[in-house]
Amino acid sequence: MGDLLAARSQMAVSLGFHILFAVVGIAMPMLMVIAEVRWRRTGDAMYLELAKRWAKGTAILFAVGAVSGTVLSFELGLLWPGFMRFAGAIIGMPFSLEGFAFFAEAIFLGVYLYGWTRISPRAHIAAGMVVALSGAASALFVVIANAWMNSPTGFQLQNGSPIGVDPIAAMLTPAAFPEVLHMLLAAYAATGFAVAGIHGFLLLRDSRNAFHRRALVVALIVGVPAAILQPVSGDISARYVARWQPTKLASMEGQFHTEAGAPLRIGGFPDVNAQRTRWAVEIPGGLSLLAFHDPHAVVRGLDAVPRRDWPPVPVVHVAFQVMVGLGTYLALLGIWIVIAAWRRRDLAADRWLMRAVALAAPMGFVCIEAGWTVTEVGRQPWVIYGVMRTADAVTPMPGLIVPFLVISALYCFLGVIVAWLLYDLVMRSPVTREGDAAATAPAAA
Amino acid sequence: MATAVALIALVALNAYVLLAGADFGGGVWDFFATGPRRAEQRVLIAEAIGPIWEANHVWLILVVVLLFTCFPAVFSGLAIALHIPLTLMLVGIVLRGSAFAFRSYGSSDDAPQRRWGRVFAIASVLTPLVLGICIGAIASGRVGDMLDRLPQRGATESFVSLYVTPWLSPFTVAVGALALALFAFLAATYLTVEAENAELREDFRRRALWAAAAVFVTAFLALILAWSHAPRMSAGLIASQWALPLHILTGIVAIVAIVALWVRRWHLARVAAAAQVSLILWGWAAAQAPYLVPPTLSVGNSAAPRSTLQLFLVVLALGALVLFPSLTYLFRLFKSDRARERAPERSE
Numbered sequence: 001m002g003d004l005l006a007a008r009s010q011m012a013v014s015l016g017f018h019i020l021f022a023v024v025g026i027a028m029p030m031l032m033v034i035a036e037v038r039w040r041r042t043g044d045a046m047y048l049e050l051a052k053r054w055a056k057g058t059a060i061l062f063a064v065g066a067v068s069g070t071v072l073s074f075e076l077g078l079l080w081p082g083f084m085r086f087a088g089a090i091i092g093m094p095f096s097l098e099g100f101a102f103f104a105e106a107i108f109l110g111v112y113l114y115g116w117t118r119i120s121p122r123a124h125i126a127a128g129m130v131v132a133l134s135g136a137a138s139a140l141f142v143v144i145a146n147a148w149m150n151s152p153t154g155f156q157l158q159n160g161s162p163i164g165v166d167p168i169a170a171m172l173t174p175a176a177f178p179e180v181l182h183m184l185l186a187a188y189a190a191t192g193f194a195v196a197g198i199h200g201f202l203l204l205r206d207s208r209n210a211f212h213r214r215a216l217v218v219a220l221i222v223g224v225p226a227a228i229l230q231p232v233s234g235d236i237s238a239r240y241v242a243r244w245q246p247t248k249l250a251s252m253e254g255q256f257h258t259e260a261g262a263p264l265r266i267g268g269f270p271d272v273n274a275q276r277t278r279w280a281v282e283i284p285g286g287l288s289l290l291a292f293h294d295p296h297a298v299v300r301g302l303d304a305v306p307r308r309d310w311p312p313v314p315v316v317h318v319a320f321q322v323m324v325g326l327g328t329y330l331a332l333l334g335i336w337i338v339i340a341a342w343r344r345r346d347l348a349a350d351r352w353l354m355r356a357v358a359l360a361a362p363m364g365f366v367c368i369e370a371g372w373t374v375t376e377v378g379r380q381p382w383v384i385y386g387v388m389r390t391a392d393a394v395t396p397m398p399g400l401i402v403p404f405l406v407i408s409a410l411y412c413f414l415g416v417i418v419a420w421l422l423y424d425l426v427m428r429s430p431v432t433r434e435g436d437a438a439a440t441a442p443a444a445a
Numbered sequence: 446m447a448t449a450v451a452l453i454a455l456v457a458l459n460a461y462v463l464l465a466g467a468d469f470g471g472g473v474w475d476f477f478a479t480g481p482r483r484a485e486q487r488v489l490i491a492e493a494i495g496p497i498w499e500a501n502h503v504w505l506i507l508v509v510v511l512l513f514t515c516f517p518a519v520f521s522g523l524a525i526a527l528h529i530p531l532t533l534m535l536v537g538i539v540l541r542g543s544a545f546a547f548r549s550y551g552s553s554d555d556a557p558q559r560r561w562g563r564v565f566a567i568a569s570v571l572t573p574l575v576l577g578i579c580i581g582a583i584a585s586g587r588v589g590d591m592l593d594r595l596p597q598r599g600a601t602e603s604f605v606s607l608y609v610t611p612w613l614s615p616f617t618v619a620v621g622a623l624a625l626a627l628f629a630f631l632a633a634t635y636l637t638v639e640a641e642n643a644e645l646r647e648d649f650r651r652r653a654l655w656a657a658a659a660v661f662v663t664a665f666l667a668l669i670l671a672w673s674h675a676p677r678m679s680a681g682l683i684a685s686q687w688a689l690p691l692h693i694l695t696g697i698v699a700i701v702a703i704v705a706l707w708v709r710r711w712h713l714a715r716v717a718a719a720a721q722v723s724l725i726l727w728g729w730a731a732a733q734a735p736y737l738v739p740p741t742l743s744v745g746n747s748a749a750p751r752s753t754l755q756l757f758l759v760v761l762a763l764g765a766l767v768l769f770p771s772l773t774y775l776f777r778l779f780k781s782d783r784a785r786e787r788a789p790e791r792s793e
């Protein structure tokens with residue numbers, strides 16, 4: 001493995017790992033707060049139990065998120081000093097703002113976790129809300145930084161160096177809005193369905209378990225709206241990509257040749273040497289319609305740029321198909337749940353619905369990994385689109401395979417432990433049945 | 446303006462050292478927990494660190510972000526030359542943080558508890574050591590030298606002489622040991638204030654005094670080694686106009702800290718210990734000012750454009766407006782004496 005590939009792989013592993021925890025850090029506080037509010041309103045102790053258990057899980061995940069995020073902020077320099085030297089002054093701003101969001105998040109998470117009896121109920125809920133908001137704010141800022149890499153603005157180039165740096169213009173880059181919106185919805189959809197899926201799975205075994213029934217409802221409140229909105233937001237993202245990063249769009253769709261009325265390809269596998277995408281279901285004019293809202297619009301293919309500017313097309317295409325496929329499933333499932341709830345069905349007792357929900361548990365997270373693969377790999381060979389190549393950003397130190405293996409091993413180890421701890425936490429859930437005295441007794445804590 | 450930002454970076458580093466440094470020091474004492482009250486010592490440490498370590502940790506992120514936003518050349522330079530120790534430090538940070546969380550929130554069975562305790566403790570020793578080594582390496586001027594040679598000789602010079610020797614020397618290791626001793630000293634001193642019963646207090650008083658002795662030994666060692674391994678540093682320590690008063694002040698504060706511990710004036714000892722550590726840090730900064738990475742990268746020649754610095758200061762001011770009240774709230778809630786009188790309570 002060459003040094004550049006090792007560096008890219010290390011970055012991919014670190015980000016792919018961090019994002020899992022970050023996403024939980026964004027959405028989980030929302031679930032906790034909803035559960036706590038319901039407890040304070042109804043006095044149903046089961047909701048308190050839920051809030052406390054979720055808080056415990058969040059604390060573990062948050063700690064791993066915090067340390068893996070720290071690794072990332074160093075890795076930006078350790079692996080890509082050329083990039084940071086160029087871009088630090090331009091996109092340092094969103095990272096700095098993110099720093100304050102972290103502070104707020106870490107401070108109030110401490111207050112929330114350790115303050116159950118030390119502060120008033122109102123203050124406690126408020127602390128939870130600050131955690132939820134600052135989690136969303138961290139995502140907002142860091143994704144803005146990423147958006148800038150996709151559509152760099154706020155500077156002029158002079159002999160390869162940036163001049164006239166305007167950090168505010170850099171933050172208002174055109175990619176920012178679609179990416180941030182899509183990412184925030186992704187966090188709520190993925191976490192909501194993951195939690196709902198776990199409790200749905202347990203409800204299949206015991207559909208009257210009061211604890212899991214409440215957990216399911218709270219998780220769906222967060223997950224379902226986001227999942228239903230996600231295709232709309234994805235369409236906004238795709239139209240942004242079509243306009244600003246045509247090569248990425250061409251890779252996502254396996255569109256090798258520039259054409260008018262380009263078809264939408266579902267599935268299939270791009271054959272780069274033959275320059276065509278095989279085995280795809282083609283909907284005539286579909287791509288032009290989706291990307292430009294005009295079935296006859298011209299879509300630029302990969303042939304519009306030299307071959308050395310192509311990203312790894314098959315990776316991007318497959319990742320995109322995975323995201324859209326699973327995203328469609330989640331959205332349809334969301335609609336099913338809305339209809340069932342509308343008709344006042346007992347969701348937990350509907351075995352087919354619970355099976356579908358349990359199946360959805362990992363899907364949001366798979367979508368997130370796939371979606372980021374589209375964004376990041378689809379940007380290659382550029383680290384700053386059209387401005388700096390990834391190969392020019394990498395550190396001169398040889399032997400990068402070693403840190404890559406060290407970090408990967410460390411994260412594998414942590415991943416296994418976290419999974420085991422969470423499993424332990426879930427499996428120790430209370431077994432109170434609906435209608436039992438304890439489920440409705442007033443809160444004792 | 447660049448100087449103002451550099452000073453802010455130093456303040457943030459100072460906050461990190463005082464707050465997170467003590468958390469690392471706590472881990473060191475977890476490692477060395479001995480005697481009949483071993484278990485109580487560990488519980489006290491865990492309770493002292495629990496609610497605040499994540500917030501304390503963010504100061505490091507602030508330093509990093511500040512560096513790459515306002516001094517991008519310094520950030521990328523350090524990341525190139527100190528790749529190996531920084532990666533080690535990250536491994537330490539990751540293991541320390543996650544082990545602590547696993548121990549606190551994970552299953553309460555005995556065996557995993559002890560295993561995570563070990564990892565937490567070892568990582569708490571490793572990380573300050575490497576942090577000190579990095580600071581020693583910067584101070585010695587070898588990192589700067591390496592960055593100067595890299596463009597011409599990068600292809601011919603050996604891996605070791607480019608990526609290892611700049612940071613690995615007796616001097617840098619001595620600075621690493623000094624950092625470890627300082628963190629342990631801070632933690633033990635803080636813990637004398639936090640302990641609830643007299644016996645635990647005495648345990649940590651004894652530890653603080655030992656650590657103070659270790660600080661003297663390692664500081665002395667580092668100073669001697671600086672003559673041969675970091676000549677620029679020792680010249681700076683002696684020559685700069687700030688040097689002498691700073692040294693005298695550091696010495697006085699160090700003595701105050703020890704005497705206060707001796708006569709059991711816990712609060713005074715805590716303040717003096719914090720002041721001592723801060724003064725050492727500022728002494729280092731004064732010795733190499735105006736350079737961030739001597740001998741070439743200075744505050745003047747590595748700063749980001751004005752527009753960035755200006756905006757950064759605005760953001761920082763706004764951020765501080767939110768941050769300081771929140772931090773005060775956190776510490777009032779968990780660290781004030783009144784909070785401690787109530788029984789310590791965790792979210793089970």
Ligand code: HDD
Pocket residue numbers: 150175178179180182183185186187189190230231233234235237238239241248323324325326327328330363364365367368369370371372373374375376378
């Ligand atoms: C729960 C997660 C999830 C779901 C259900 C979807 N996505 Fe997505 N998608 C992401 C999670 C995600 C992501 C991981 O969050 C990305 C990576 C970067 C970003 O902003 O969002 C992303 C990126 C991303 C991009 C690339 C943006 C860029 O490169 O700037 C496009 C075009 C889409 N998505 C389109 C869609 C469509 C049409 C979906 C229809 C169902 C869809 N996504 C569902």
Ligand code: HEM
Pocket residue numbers: 008009011012015016017019080083142143144145146368369372373376377379380382383384390
């Ligand atoms: C939002 C903040 C993010 C920033 C600032 C960021 C930044 C970067 C940088 C600097 C690189 C290295 C240069 C390059 O290969 O182009 C990179 C590569 C990469 N990132 Fe991201 N990234 C972000 C989010 C993510 C996330 C959440 C993932 C999750 C899976 C991810 C996946 C990848 C992958 C797979 C690569 C390697 C691409 C390749 O080389 O083929 N990124 N990113």
Ligand code: HEM
Pocket residue numbers: 018019021022023024025026061062063064065066067068069070071072073076102103105106135136138139140142143183499502503506
């Ligand atoms: C290059 C990219 C990234 C860097 C440098 C980075 C950096 C960091 C750092 C330093 C932390 C620790 C903060 C603390 O101590 O609390 C952190 C946590 C966090 N990050 Fe990232 N991050 C990156 C990518 C992302 C992405 C893509 C997202 C989400 C969309 C994200 C969202 C979060 C959130 C919500 C947290 C809070 C901690 C948690 O809940 O686990 N980050 N990140």
